[in-house]
Amino acid sequence: MIYYLGFVFLQLFLTPNSIVNTENSTQNSPHPKQISTDRVNSKPGSGEPSKSLENKSGKISKIANKSNWTGPASIVPGLLISGSGQYVAGNKKAAKKLFFLNAAGMGLFAVGAIPLALSNSSRHLSSIAIPLALAGGFTILNSQFLDSVASFYLTDFLGKFPGKNPWFAVESGYFHVDDPQFSHEHFQKSSVDFNYRVLSTKLTWWKDYAAGTFKARTKLGFTILGTNPSESASLYSYLRLSSAFSWHKIPDEELKILTMELFFEGRYDHGSLDKAFSGTFSEFQFGYALESVKYNSGETYFSQGNTKDFLIFSYGFGWYLGDSRNNHAEMIIYYNHRQDNYAGGMELKVSGDGVAGYAGLKTRYFFSRDWGVYSDLHYGGGLGIGFGVIYRRIK
Amino acid sequence: MNLPKLLLLLIPIFFLSSCLNDYDKRARLDLKVGILENEWSSWQVVAGLAQIKEDSDKNTITLWAQAPAFEIELKTGSIQTAPTPLQLICHNCLATSQLKFISTSDSTPLIDQIPRTAPTEKQWNITNLQPDSQYVLQIGETQTGSELAYKVAFFSDIQKEGMQNVEDIFENINNYGDIKFVISAGDITHRGTSEEIEVFKEKLKTLEVPFYTTSGNHDVGWGEELAWQKYFGRNSFNFIYRNTAFSFVDSADATVAPKVYSWLDKWLEQSLDRVHIFIAHISPLDPVSSRQGSFSSRLEAHKLIGKLERAKVDLALFGHIHSYYSYSLGTIPAYISGGGGGNEEKLDGISRHYLVLNINSQQVKGIELVRIP
Numbered sequence: 001m002i003y004y005l006g007f008v009f010l011q012l013f014l015t016p017n018s019i020v021n022t023e024n025s026t027q028n029s030p031h032p033k034q035i036s037t038d039r040v041n042s043k044p045g046s047g048e049p050s051k052s053l054e055n056k057s058g059k060i061s062k063i064a065n066k067s068n069w070t071g072p073a074s075i076v077p078g079l080l081i082s083g084s085g086q087y088v089a090g091n092k093k094a095a096k097k098l099f100f101l102n103a104a105g106m107g108l109f110a111v112g113a114i115p116l117a118l119s120n121s122s123r124h125l126s127s128i129a130i131p132l133a134l135a136g137g138f139t140i141l142n143s144q145f146l147d148s149v150a151s152f153y154l155t156d157f158l159g160k161f162p163g164k165n166p167w168f169a170v171e172s173g174y175f176h177v178d179d180p181q182f183s184h185e186h187f188q189k190s191s192v193d194f195n196y197r198v199l200s201t202k203l204t205w206w207k208d209y210a211a212g213t214f215k216a217r218t219k220l221g222f223t224i225l226g227t228n229p230s231e232s233a234s235l236y237s238y239l240r241l242s243s244a245f246s247w248h249k250i251p252d253e254e255l256k257i258l259t260m261e262l263f264f265e266g267r268y269d270h271g272s273l274d275k276a277f278s279g280t281f282s283e284f285q286f287g288y289a290l291e292s293v294k295y296n297s298g299e300t301y302f303s304q305g306n307t308k309d310f311l312i313f314s315y316g317f318g319w320y321l322g323d324s325r326n327n328h329a330e331m332i333i334y335y336n337h338r339q340d341n342y343a344g345g346m347e348l349k350v351s352g353d354g355v356a357g358y359a360g361l362k363t364r365y366f367f368s369r370d371w372g373v374y375s376d377l378h379y380g381g382g383l384g385i386g387f388g389v390i391y392r393r394i395k
Numbered sequence: 396m397n398l399p400k401l402l403l404l405l406i407p408i409f410f411l412s413s414c415l416n417d418y419d420k421r422a423r424l425d426l427k428v429g430i431l432e433n434e435w436s437s438w439q440v441v442a443g444l445a446q447i448k449e450d451s452d453k454n455t456i457t458l459w460a461q462a463p464a465f466e467i468e469l470k471t472g473s474i475q476t477a478p479t480p481l482q483l484i485c486h487n488c489l490a491t492s493q494l495k496f497i498s499t500s501d502s503t504p505l506i507d508q509i510p511r512t513a514p515t516e517k518q519w520n521i522t523n524l525q526p527d528s529q530y531v532l533q534i535g536e537t538q539t540g541s542e543l544a545y546k547v548a549f550f551s552d553i554q555k556e557g558m559q560n561v562e563d564i565f566e567n568i569n570n571y572g573d574i575k576f577v578i579s580a581g582d583i584t585h586r587g588t589s590e591e592i593e594v595f596k597e598k599l600k601t602l603e604v605p606f607y608t609t610s611g612n613h614d615v616g617w618g619e620e621l622a623w624q625k626y627f628g629r630n631s632f633n634f635i636y637r638n639t640a641f642s643f644v645d646s647a648d649a650t651v652a653p654k655v656y657s658w659l660d661k662w663l664e665q666s667l668d669r670v671h672i673f674i675a676h677i678s679p680l681d682p683v684s685s686r687q688g689s690f691s692s693r694l695e696a697h698k699l700i701g702k703l704e705r706a707k708v709d710l711a712l713f714g715h716i717h718s719y720y721s722y723s724l725g726t727i728p729a730y731i732s733g734g735g736g737g738n739e740e741k742l743d744g745i746s747r748h749y750l751v752l753n754i755n756s757q758q759v760k761g762i763e764l765v766r767i768p
Binding site for chain 1: 648649650653656677680682683684685686687688689690691692693694695697698700701702704705716717718722723724725726727738739740741742743
């Protein structure tokens, strides 16, 4: 479903009207260097050299050998054999990587899903098999996203990581929740970020002044691998070990919830995988949380029956748009397996229960070095819509 | 944006919207259960505790009981007279049930009990119903004996795999002895079709005590929207038996409709001094947390648990997961018993089973796990 929504979104808003006659857009492409020799020297599928390899300015044009078939090939047979689009495009190196990425995803998915299916979600296997199945499933999706995005030549219109993260950022805005189960609806949401060397911290709070609902969450991340949050880089990839602590109060339901989280989170710039995928990245989180709830005013946290753990897992596929610090954006379509957010998880007909988390689209757009705007739209059992402004400082 | 692109955008929106609010619709339709209007009368089963219909011969009113005792308000019209005799058939009734008129605006009609044809079927012939009159009928045990201890069986999740030999479970319950009735958290069928329900009802004739159930995710929302209500009655309902409140709540969509929460609030408030047993198909939280075979929102799960805990509910019973679990939701003891035979959870050492609840006027004294050999 996420893949379908992502594909629809790409089709509607990002695909140029014609991918074979937009020479101007190609000249403006941020990735002239991405033209592979394979692409230029042969007509896809035919083995013949292209008749028009250079434009008037003498620069090699990657329009010349674009095929109308690469995009469709990334869908059929691409949904089964990932990398098909890039193979048709002549980028066999990328196709091979996608194929193996997909195969790895299928392997992980099979290792997780087959025992689950055979045991009807046995209590002894679920804690291991479900994260494996999720990781495998989204690895498959990631390879298919990459194939489609590159094979529909959408990367021509993408940007790149602007070079550096802010050391300090403040976000503030409105967050709307549409969930008939609760009276809260209109939140003021704010957050403060600090990045220092390998450490990144974030404090976020939500407040509905009418309903009295309040949530505060603080997160501390330690970079284990990749680019530090305060470091300059052309490709931004990292792996962090993060912990978070949150406190949530819903007065109308007399609930107070304390949550502690420990998880890995990361971002991988797909430009590292192949230049054909430059401008895209994926994000993930994996870990566990411990949640304790006070259902009565007299109750204490971590007493019998009120403390449960849950799985943290999320996946996002993102695009950079623009490539300067003064004018750039990033957009992420994501799935989050958590169900402790305001929108809750999706209600699926297939299983009938709340096995799924929520999915959404978040964007950040910076129109100057210091100022930007953000939005977040996600759908679970309810709907969450947020938007606001960002102020940041970059050293 | 051209038309094909617009359609491409509308498909997922339609898909998403079509998935929404089935539970709200079921709650609204629940309110229509137990209402019958015909040429000579109007009938309303109080609190919708029985499904009611008129047979094609126009002389028979048939009920499917969802509670050991319930009341019916009957108004006769002024133009056409009632058939004489009027036959009243109650399916899924306690064997000791009796019919009586507890209020009449006219002379009390005459009741003639007909020998039953099945253990849970009761039939009466009613004569002397006057036109333009109001009556309140009661079906149930005449002496409730609220202080007496009794036993109730609980199991769920029969579905396609379990339907083949569900009679084994019924026979075991019959032989256990002294079980007053069976309660269930749903997933009786695989797809909730009329055919499946009719097959189950046929098999149910071998069970010697009534079977009261809410619906599961397999019973509703797969096509035949009204089948459950047509054959069983309400998805969410509450009754009191011997100082114990039984609240059945529809959680088949991994959530509870806001309307049902408002009913639940009343049921909880009315039974603060009683033993209270809560029954729903999907548990608010899965005892195996990473599996998430539970509500789709943890916040809503906590909302429900908070309501039950503050009302001091004594026991919460669920199905959906095809195994046996004993756990707690806040301070409330909770059990999952999905041992009706539907595709079983493996590696758990538990196969088909049911629970026997031993209840007295003060508490649920004990819970026994009974395995089906």
